[in-house]
Amino acid sequence: RYNQGVEPSGPAIKAIADTLSVSTEYLLGIDEDTSLSQKKKVDILDDETILAFDGMEIEESEKEKxxxxxxxxISLREKENK
Known part of the structure; x- marks a missing residue:
């Protein structure tokens, strides 16, 4: 509908930005940086975290590695901090 001259609403812009993993400022042409201002943090050691690479989920055996x-x-870091 954008090609028909219909401007997207604020929630639609946010949804598009979230889907593309870019900031709304980038979509609106305000910022040239495609990264999100607040990076998502996940815990790789959490078994509930879905690990993926290049859009494809990593197999369970590889996740464990x-x-x-x-x-x-983490253990090396802890040894360095002692």
Whole structure:
């Protein structure tokens, strides 16, 4: 409908921005930075977190390898801070 001259509403712009993972400011041409001002944070060690790469969900066996590596990195960080 935008091509027909219908301007999208605020909620529609927000929904489009969320779907495209960009800021509403970027969609409106206010900001050239495509990143969101507030990055989403997820816990890779949370079993409920859906891990994906390039739009495809990662297999469970690979997720566990990633979680093991994350635990290893955390343990190294904890050793450095002691």
């Amino acid at each position: 990633l979680r093991d590596y994350a635990r290893y990195i």
